[in-house]
Amino acid sequence: MGPRILFSAPDEHWPLWRPHLLAAFADAGLDVTLTNDPSGPWTFDYVVYQPGGPVRDFAPFERIKAVLSLWAGVESIVGDTSIVVPLCRMVDVGLTRGMAEWVTAHVLRYHMGIDGHILGQDGVWRNSVVPPLAPERTVGILGLGELGRATAAMLTSIGFRVVGWSRGPRELPGIETWSGAEGLSEVLGASEILVLLLPATPATENTLDARALAMLPRGARIINPGRGPLIDDEALLKALDNGHVGHATLDVFRQEPLPAEHPYWAHPMVTVTPHIASATRPETASMAIAENVRRGEAGLDFLNVVNRAESY
Structure with missing residues (x-):
């Protein structure tokens, strides 16, 4: 059975991201279970995260290997002491x-x-x-x-x-x-x-x-x-x-x-201008998420891991 991945973001993002994430995981050769339902947190391997979603506390996610942020900026989450695994910020070509x-x-x-x-x-x-x-x-x-x-x-x-x-x-x-x-x-x-x-x-x-x-x-x-x-x-x-x-x-x-x-x-x-200089685009950012999951499953170092001491 492949990795189980929780998509934790505001509800309106789920239908936009789901098809792109599934396509990116398939292209990366990953057979995943992807859901936006956080029930049963002990079963998840990765959390794809954006503020405003259902996850407020990461402590129940005892088996996750990484938290993968959909945002380049991580100031809203970097100080969260309930995250005891690598936190990866978004670096994406789009x-x-x-x-x-x-x-x-x-x-x-x-x-x-x-x-x-x-x-x-x-x-x-x-x-x-x-x-x-x-x-x-x-x-x-x-x-x-x-x-x-x-x-x-x-x-x-x-x-x-x-x-x-x-x-x-x-x-x-x-x-x-x-x-x-x-x-x-x-x-x-x-x-x-x-x-x-x-x-x-x-x-x-x-x-x-x-x-x-x-x-x-x-x-x-x-x-x-x-x-x-x-x-x-x-x-x-x-x-x-x-x-x-x-x-x-x-x-x-x-x-x-x-x-x-x-x-x-x-x-x-x-x-x-209303914070529109750039955006995380599902079409390209999904590939960055899939690559980090692929690396995690292969035992490789994650990309773009946040340095907690520097807050970035």
Whole structure:
């Protein structure tokens, strides 16, 4: 008998995911039992997990080999002490490409000055400012994990000068990489457009505080599809008000949905998008889940295991 797998996610996700998961398991040569019914927790070998599903406590799942998250971010679950097996975050080609495309679109929007033409439909012929070419524009990326690397590669392929920062040293072809406090200062100081793709951990909270914002070139643009707590909201609003930051496109927030009374909604120099920068797509993410189950059944190391000490 093959592995028994529990799909624990909000009910509406079950009919969307079930056929893709079954197809991916079959392609991986796995004969599985897949259900969204959590009764009899002692019988399951794996839990495929997304917040909002029926599982609140993993302690009854005494025989599971791993918890496989459907989300790239694991801050809502990483501190759960009832998980005593490997916790694997989602790394998926669809999610990764979706993020790179979304960021690239907004970088190009800023680079080309598109907002000025869309908002300036008032009969005035504005042709005095011609945007530079991509090699003349520096884009900074904070966070060089899977999403950051893919985004940097896409921007580099267009011709942008990309500088990147990560918590630990990394070497990436065609990209200037930095780490540490001094490296962060270098990247911030060079970034005409800054992209935040760090995880949400105690060490990354308020990475973009008043001091960091002051290091940016005046008029810099900020794009945050990473995590809301990366930004000190009050400090960003002040920097927008005094013109040091020219505009911010924010896809993630400390509270979601973003409350209607939040000042970001009404600020003329803020674009709010509703956490849509990228999504976990069942068509491709199911293959990542199936591969980890295959590895578990073969006695191999799981992929993308969360480091609990680093919260990511």
